[in-house]
Structure formats: structure tokens, C-alpha cells
Amino acid sequence: MQDNAPQAFRPLGDMAAPDGSGRVIIENVWPEIDGGRTPVKRVMGEEVEVWADIFTDGHDIIRAEVLYRAEDEKDWRRSPMSFVENDRWKGAFPVAKNGRYLFTIEAWRDVFGSWVSEVQKKKAAGQIVTSEIKEGVGLLIKAAKRTTVLDRILDRVGKAAGGSDEQLGMLLDPFAAKAVSDSAERTNLSRYDRELVVISDRIAARYSSWYELFPRSMSDDPARHGTFDDVIKKLPYVQAMGFDVLYFPPIHPIGRTNRKGRNNSLKAERGDPGSVYAIGAEDGGHDAIHPELGTFEDFRRLVKAAKEHGLEIALDFAIQCSPDHPWIKQHPEWFDWRPDGTLKFAENPPKKYEDIVNVDFYNGGAFPSLWYALRDVVLLWAKEGVRIFRVDNPHTKPLPFWKWMIREVNLLYPDAIFLAEAFTRPKMMRALAKIGFQQSYTYFTWRNTKTELTAYSTELAGEMGEYYRPNFFVNTPDINPVPLQTSGRAGFIARSTLAATLSGAWGLYSGFELCEAKPIPGKEEYLDSEKYEIRAWDWNRPGNIRPHIAALNRIRRENPALQDFRNILFLNAWNDAILAYARLTPDRKNCVVVIVNLDSHNRQDASLEIPLWEFGLPDNAKIEAQDLLHDSRFTLHGKVQTVALDPIERPVLIWRLIPPAP
């Protein structure tokens, strides 16, 4: 072992550079997910709060800035950070545009600022500071070489007697001192070693109210296939309930081979329309419209009419193909052929899905031609004015594909939003959001008790909320929630209220507003599901909750606190059947309290806490409140209130709290 043999200087990354980069430590940066590998999500107009531990050796004063830029900008913008406590610093920057932003942090030692602080302490202790004043002048001269801003100060200081109190006074003058600090070279400048990504989406990614319907059921006649024009006639109905997104399951030609019959039977009867998810037939595939619905011309008219009704059209992107899909002949290399020359049906052994086959993303000939084709399908519909895509079962397709495709589409259409329809294990749910999906389905339909709802909403509002945006659907064509099958109307009111006030985005599948819940016995499936047949509905069915849905969406529109999902505050309510929570805007100007009776069969009472403390009010204060469902106003006296919620009369309460002007 050659102990003292001369060695070349071995720098360690950025940590041992002559300029002292790395001397100021920047770590524990927030928001940073997965060590910076996962972008965080915001909506346009929001501020991104940035936190970091920033410190250095010794006692020198340090300063720090957030550096940020939109991805397509060349130069960093800068925003100062400020010390909070315990070496923790905080800054912020706005995301104004739709697209990606990058940010990082710089910090440095403020040598002049440190000099000011030291000389003030010495002066206060009565020490002689003549030599210190000379040091200060030296720092001023050095800084003045970099800018003309300091010329006047330099001139005045130069004229005063060297080392005099007069000179010291000029240097310590707050305006002068700040000017010198700002102009001086940034000593031991450190840059955080990662550039972190923020995706800035439009508000609909976080706040939107979805209504799902099967266009083919819009004729109001089970014997006649509905058309886009029938949908246009239904727009006022949907608009009246206050929705802003109108979503259709696939609208493409439906295959004939192995077509499914009613209630998912293996054999279709004559006239059965088949599952809309068996995409592709002679008439075309994902880039075509089922002829019975209409033409592209009709579709464009529908998009336009929807817009006039305040509704944005969302389409389904379901990658599987029926055995009749044109791609199978045109691109056999995209599919997984068996040794016997047949195609492998989709299956989850021993279950088989005989009416669809899956593409194979990594088949020899499929990469990247298949990827292009799928992306181009989305781009085609985007060109037709569609900017929201609900993606069917994304967890059964490769994540690298989604990451690539969503990025590709967003580069052309930053306003395109992809909703991941995955109901699978938690880590896959999260991974889909991490690699790019702007919005995600959730476990909401299976979260029914107070404990479940509290835990789940709390989880979503935590670190997960940085990248995962929930859409609380109360039902879907695949999910006829078991509790609603026996709850009656009260359950529908409670569940819609929960969804609409716990999550920024929520949705329902048509029929819910009519309290439809007839199941295939023992299953979570709807009986006579529209997935396999054309239905006609009585849109004015007695007991429908259309007015309640309309009220929910109105209240959401009028109260910004309900347009997010992370600002949740669960309230003490001493009854496990009563769930109470507040939603607050960061400035506390808007506060909505929601109280829900989770028991659809019995009247429940509870004492509960009104969050007076959030407004700095004592427990015995009074506060004005407005009942947002019935528009009455009243005064609440004290923190603890008692409510009684009857499933028939009043299963939920939604109050706006109006704190006294400060």
C-alpha cells in the first residue's frame, strides 16, 4: 500500500470544485416524486410551491432562488426563496401555460450580507471594527466592478474617511446593502443536481363533471339504433344537470365474428348490436364511425352542438380489435398468431373474450409501426375536436407505450387529457398516473364506510395527489355498485354527493340519475346492460334525482373549494354513519362543509365539529352559514353542532361557511 504516493486530485461529481459548488447543500426538495423521475401535476394558473432544505457550513448568510421555465423556453426565470425554519426554505413559481415546466434551485453564500450581519453584532458588542469596515469597502469595490448600479454608492463611500463610522453607515444603509448583495458575485453557487418536471394541465384535468351515455340508446326506442342526431336532442337534458363533459363508449364499427348477445351471452341473436368494445368491421376500425350512428359530418355537428351546450365530448380509446378489424388483414404483424395459424383471443384463463383480439406491442413487426398507428388514431379524433380520451384498461398494455403516446399527443395538443380506466392493484393505478395519465378512475365505488372513505380520500390528497388526479365515477357500465342495488334513492343522493364534493372530477353513467340499479343477481353488473343491447329510458322516471345532480354541479361551479381534491379536512362527527368534512380554498375565502348520512335506511344524528379554528375563531364563536341545497342562511353558535339526517327527507347537508370579515 503506497500511503503517501502523490495522487491526482479526484473530484467527486460537482462536490469538489474550486468554486465551492456544493458547499451550500440543497436537498429534500419538494415536490419531488421518485427521486425526480415522476413529474408532478398542476393546472394552469396555479402556483407551484417549492420547498428544500438549504444550509451550509459555518454561520454565513445564504440566499436561494427557484429557477423555472416552460419546456419550450430557453432561459430560466427566477423567483427568490425565503427561510422558513430549521434549514427549510420555501419559494414558488406560477405555471401560466398549458404544457411542461422545469424547475430547479440555486443557492449561494451572501458574503456581503454575512459581513453586514457580523459587523452589526460586533458593533453592538462595542468592538472596534475599523478593519471590518475596510473589508466591507473591499467587497463593495469588487461588486461595483460587475455593474454600474453601485457607482453612486461607491462614489459616496470613497469620499468618506476610510474606516470611519460615516463609511460604515453608508455600507449598512439597508438599500445600499441590498444593492451590494444583489450585485455581488454569488459565492460558492450551488445548483440542485436535478431538473424537476411539472405538467401544467388545463383545469378540466382536475375539475370536470362527466356524464356517460351510449349514443345508440338515445333514440328512446329499443327497436331503433340511436344516432348522433338523437344525442344532439339529448344535450339540453345533460346540460340541465350541469355537466361539462359528455363521454361516449366506443363509437366505431362493431365486429360480427363471435358477436356477444344480450347480457354478455356467447351467441348474438338476430338484430343484437354487439358489444361496442368489439371494435372494427368491414366498415373500418378505430378511425371509423359505426354507420348506424352517423357520419363524420354528423359527428362534427354533434361536437359543435355539445360545445354550444357547455359540453365537451370525450371518446373512448380501447385498443382491442374484433376479429373483423381491417388491421388484422392489413397488418398481421401486429398480432400474436398461434402455431396453428389462428389468432389468440383475449383471455384471462380460464375466461375467454371471443369477440376481441389484442395487438402485440413488441411483436417483431409491431414496433414502432403499430405504435404510430395507435397514436395516429388519437390524433385523428383530436383533429376532430376531441381533447379528452377515456382509455380502456390501460393496465393491460405496456406502460412505455402510454408514456410515449401521451407525450406525443400532448406535444401537438397540450390540452389533450387522458383518463386511465384501470381498476387494478394500487401500484399499477399509480404507475399509470406517474407515466402520464392526467386523470384516473379510482376505488371510490368500493369505498363505502366512513373509515374507508376517510382513509382513501386522505391517501389521494397526500403525496399521491402530486401526480394522481382522481375522477370519482359513481357507477359505470361495468359497475353497478352493490350497496346501491338495495339502498333506494337515499343511497343515490348520498353517493353522488360524496363523489361531487370529495373529488374535483366526478362522473356518472346515465341511469344513475334515474336510480337505476337492477343487477344480474349476485353480481355488480347491470341487468340488460347497454353494453350489449339498445335500451330506452324514461328520463322522467319517478324518484329520479336529476334536481339533486343539477344542484351538486351548480354548487361545484360556484364554490372553488370543490374544484380540487387535495384540500380536504375531515371533521369529527361522533357517529360512524355520519361523514363530515370541509373543503377549503388555500386563502380560506371559500369553505364548504358537507355532512352525509352513510346509512340509507335509518335516520342518524351526530354531534360534529364546525372548523371554526380554520378562521382563527374560538370554539364558542358564531359563524354565518348558507345551506347550498336549499339556499337558506343561518348562524351557527359554537364549534359543536348537532345534526339529524333522515334518508328520506334529507340524507345530506351542504353548507357554505361565511366567516366574519377580518
Place this chain on the structure above:
Amino acid sequence: MQDNAPQAFRPLGDMAAPDGSGRVIIENVWPEIDGGRTPVKRVMGEEVEVWADIFTDGHDIIRAEVLYRAEDEKDWRRSPMSFVENDRWKGAFPVAKNGRYLFTIEAWRDVFGSWVSEVQKKKAAGQIVTSEIKEGVGLLIKAAKRTTVLDRILDRVGKAAGGSDEQLGMLLDPFAAKAVSDSAERTNLSRYDRELVVISDRIAARYSSWYELFPRSMSDDPARHGTFDDVIKKLPYVQAMGFDVLYFPPIHPIGRTNRKGRNNSLKAERGDPGSVYAIGAEDGGHDAIHPELGTFEDFRRLVKAAKEHGLEIALDFAIQCSPDHPWIKQHPEWFDWRPDGTLKFAENPPKKYEDIVNVDFYNGGAFPSLWYALRDVVLLWAKEGVRIFRVDNPHTKPLPFWKWMIREVNLLYPDAIFLAEAFTRPKMMRALAKIGFQQSYTYFTWRNTKTELTAYSTELAGEMGEYYRPNFFVNTPDINPVPLQTSGRAGFIARSTLAATLSGAWGLYSGFELCEAKPIPGKEEYLDSEKYEIRAWDWNRPGNIRPHIAALNRIRRENPALQDFRNILFLNAWNDAILAYARLTPDRKNCVVVIVNLDSHNRQDASLEIPLWEFGLPDNAKIEAQDLLHDSRFTLHGKVQTVALDPIERPVLIWRLIPPAP
């Protein structure tokens, strides 16, 4: 906007490659600190458990391996990971050598394994699988092209009828199936995108018992400066208490300019030896020995004698210089000169340290020559056989310097251990450990109540324990803990017991075993501190706790559970003055229960819980126990036990639990 203009394929990092790399997701890897920027620490002989979320789209079976290697090895070694639950996988690898290890993870889709699983399900559901068998044979043929291992299987399968049950049986044979899976190409192989670092230290980094003394006080005569030979005479005394590290404050020549007098007075009297921290005089600097202590020859003899007494010498590395340090003349460019040509004393305004000046690490001429010189000081003492360095105030020197220097020294001496003597804000304490210090001083002396001790030990044992190894010193020349100033002997017994049984590494500064606690009134400082004068001690002072210290170190040596700090389990004890905890080895074979009366003045009783559950025993089980301080054996009946601890008679209990053989 050119919607459908042809675009080049834009890959996204590793995520969209034709081989499907990235298709299997590997994330949330543990241990990974600061997104992989901070190495984790282990000791030689340990296993590193590696955890990760690993999953992919669809239902395919996946497999995963930990890849690991010592830094100086070229090829990765591999260790299989296994599925635990909820997409979480676990693996492990050993760190055998002293030095750095790297690890990462690979995972892939096991296509043949997936085929086996599917075909078994289909067979069980009574489906015809002729085509599947052909697929399986195809996979076998493909795998067999890569290895001769499969030749025999291939031969047998080839002779059986195509698509027959016989062929299927051969393919599903567990040994054959495993061989095919193992040999087949790893489909969609993903590699985690970071290589994470593990520092493998020798055991002393985690488990050591330190005794600190001032060699100059070892003459037992305040009028005579002690020598290394005097220290040699004291080795049996230290050895008898069971310590294994003997640490000295600086042993270098002491400056004369502005020498401090007794009790830190500004003016030294004739004969005052000065502060050992005012390093450097005519006789030399950091690379020299204070002449009154002895010569290098004497030092070598001491190192050798210490080793013979089971003691390793630890030296102090304190970078500051007295105004007489030779470097000041030889290397003026390493120091911060004031405009008036004087040197800036060390200060923390308005406090001044007139007997020392600091080097300036980034002064024009100091980088890197000063850095080399400081490193070479450490290398010099390492060459003299010293492998443990207690570093004085590292938080007032640049962290990039420490990171570089420790790495440099460890490249030559992987067994060198640096202990950070920082008592500062929590994030700096942690940062020093993150950038390389193998061991750290702690807040232990200021953690006295049950709540404080529980919270602090729990914090250390958490994520922090991955990189921060505590050394619980009960006192230091700078810290005469306030509670001990009035606690009497019981407090010394309690605090040494806590330190020795809560932390793998612990230490005391001589005098503690004599219950010395005379303060400068109102301060945490010792009166007549050895920092500024030569003291003589009565090593047999009545009431000394030498036997208790010896017992603690013996118990630590005999019980591996006490040689770590992360295996802590606090026990319910229904009295805030009684702290009870268990320490367990991972295999549960060694379990020590410690019960401490934190009240040095009053007898305290408590009911407490013995952790029967850790051995799978019911609450009413009995368990054998051994009193390790008094070597009695007895049987505990049931989970809840009651103890009474009297400060005079018995302030602490240390029991070993001996569970029944399984």
C-alpha cells in the same frame, strides 16, 4: 398546427425501446436515500435486504434479481428476488468486504413460466390445449438454442407425439419447466435506472465502546505533564472497564500566542499548558507530537501496547491552527488575511477565539493544495496505525471537503472510521453522515425524559439509521450534562446504561466513571476543565461506578442484540419515570430487556410488558430470564410484570430473555 405530419420516432429515455425495456416497472426501491444520492451503510458480514415494487401490464409472470458487486469488481453478481405481496418484491445480498458495493435490480417477463401457468389453468378448466402445447414446444426450441442444458428435454419432447398429453407432461415437469425458464431469453428485460451504493464498514463503525482521556493528565500529578508512557500504564485500567477504543483530544504541539489559561481565561499564567485545540507551534503542527507527551517512537509503543490491551487508538482531527502554526508562514495562501495584514481569529460574533485561526478552503491559493495537506495529515496518522478519527466541528468546514477527504482516505484505508463531532442543527448533523462520516455524535446528552429518549431513538432507528450511526457519548470535555450535576451516582448509572444499551457505539470521557460533575456554576462546562490544565484524579474515588461500566461493556460483548442501534423495541411501562425497551437480533435468538429508572432521586414502580409476542408466545406464557447485572436466573409468568427501581439500590435492570426452544 401540422397534426398528422410524419414524425420521427421519439424514444423517451429507456422507456420506448424495441426490446420492451421499461415494460416491467421497477420502482420504490429500498434502501434508496435521497433518490439514490446518499449511500446507505452496513457492516461487513451483514446482508443488505433489497425491496422494490415490481410489476408489469397484463397477467404475465415476472421474475427479478438483485445485481450487486463490490466497487472494485467488474462483473455483477446476482441474487434472485421473490414476491412478497401487493407487487412488493424482496431480495438480499451479502457485503463481505470492507469498502463500497453497488446494487441495482433487473426484472423481466418469464414467457415460458407464464405459458405454464396459463396452460395449467386451461387444462384445469377442461379446455383443449393442443395449440398451446405447440406454443410451449416452440418456446422450448427457442430456449434450447441458447444452451446445451436443455438438449435432453428437447430430445425427449421431440420424440413424443406433437400436441399430446405426454408432450405436455414433459413440458410441465417442474424441473424441466424451471430449466426452460432459467435458460430462455429474458423477455422485456428492464434494469432499474440507478446503481445504488452501500458502504460496508468494519463492525467498529456500528459497535464500539469509547473511553476518552487527556494523555497529559495521566501522570497522576498535576505538576507533571503526562506522557504516552503514563498512558501505557493506564491501559489496564481502561481495559478492565471493557472499552475497545481509546480516544485522545489533540496530541500536537500547542501554540503560545494568546494561549488560554485555566477555565478558559483569556490570559494564561506561567506554566499553563494551553488548550490542546490550539494546534501548532515552533515544534510543528498537525503532523507533529507535543514534545512533552513523547516522540513518534513513544506513540508507536503506545499504539502497540493499546492493541495488546484490546484497545484501538482514536485521534482527534481538528483543523484549526494556533497563530504559531508553521503553516501560517509556509502557506499564507491558506488563510483569510484582513485588509490590515492581520489574521482573522476564529469567531462567532461577538464571541472570539483568540488562540486559533481557521484555514480558508476556497481561498485562491488553497484549492487544492490545502486539501491535499489536510488529507495527508490523516494519511500520516493512518500510517502510524490509527484508523479512527474523531473530527472536531466538521459542520464549520465545507462538506465537499469532507466528502472528498473521507473518500480519499477510505480508498487507501477502507477500515478508517471518521466520527463527526457536530452538535448543531438536525439537517447538518444528517448531511455530515450522508456525505461520508461513518459515525456521529448525537443529541443524547440532551435527551433525558422518557418521551425524549423514545422519540430520539425511534428517529435514529428509522430511515436515518440507513446512513447515520450514532455514538452515544454520556459526557465530553465540552459537555457536563446538567442533570448529572445534581443526580448523584444513580444518574451516572442510569445514563451510562441508557447509552450502552440504546446505541451500538457509546463512549465516556474520563471522570464520568468517578461520577465527576463539578460545573462552572450555571454552565454545562466542567470546572477546572482538562481542556486548559493538567489534572490528577483519584481513580478509586469512593462511589465510582467502574464495576457497572465494566458490566455494561461485558454485557454488550456477550449479547449481539446490543451491538446495533436499529433493533429497538420500546415497551409499555405505565410510569413516565420508567423507560423499558427490548433489543432483539433479527433471528430473535438474543433478546435483552432494559428497564431504567429515569428519576435519580425517588424509587419508582411500574407495571410493564415483557415482549412475549416477539417469540410467538401468548400473554399468559412463562419465559426464562437472566439478570445480566447480577447473574441470577428466574422465570417470568405472563406478559405484565411489575418492577420497583430504587436509585440507591438498583436504578436499572438488564435482563436477557430466554424463550423456550421451539
